């Protein structure tokens with residue numbers, strides 16, 4: 001089978017935070033050679049590890065768990081230099097007073113779940129307990145001191161006056177480390193790169209071009225977000241403006257520190273190297 005009929009299975013995170021990289025992707029140009037599978041990050045993480053998808057955005061923590069089999073695309077990520085606005089920990093009392101408490105963590109995440117553990121255990125010196133839960137804030141907060149939501153679940157909850165304190169974990173990471181945080185990376189299974197190098201490069205380049213075009217003029221994407229998710233034009237301009245979709249030395253500086261802390265806490269089994277395409 002030559003590259004043109006190759007079926008590259010590409011994951012697509014079903015949150016608005018990845019929209020800039022998909023918004024102008026030329027789907028029709030690739031026809032049946034590319035199939036898209038849309039899921040929450042944790043499901044895509046498992047699918048790539050199982051060989052059920054070949055490339056696309058996954059939790060950066062999932063790369064840390066499976067770097068032996070993956071390479072990363074330069075220029076593509078979901079990062080934040082400070083506030084991320086959609087990785088939110090909701091809690092009643094200050095973190096200092098609940099650092100040994102119990103926390104409900106969304107089942108949709110891998111990166112942010114472990115970022116929350118690094119923050120509570122390493123930065124606040126806590127010894128909390130964790131429960132993985134469906135991303136329903138009201139249910140999560142019934143019997144926990146805090147609840148972590150990500151993606152559009154977090155955005156929608158942030159629009160409601162819940163009365164809870166809200167900690168932005170991107171901002172918290174920046175406060176303690178001085179670096180930005182990368183929540184998702186664009187990973188490719190090495191076996192697929194070897195089998196379809198030209199097609200993989202065409203897909204990667206198309207993602208980069210979509211990123212450049214949508215960030216150069218985000219208004220169509222912003223108005224789509226208002227229609228499909230709600231919120232104001234200024235909210236979405238701020239949201240997409242606070243996110244960073246690059247993946248270079250600045251992003252690796254923060255991500256390698258995250259991997260080091262995760263390894264030190266036993267959340268990852270070994271140090272994580274950078275393996276670029």
Ligand SMILES: C=C(O[C@@H]1C=C(C(=O)O)C=C[C@H]1O)C(=O)O
Nearest residue numbers: 041059086109110111112151183
């Ligand atoms: C910025 C975000 O990052 C997401 C968080 C992820 C995680 O915690 O595993 C994975 C993919 C990202 O798209 C978000 O959810 O809003």
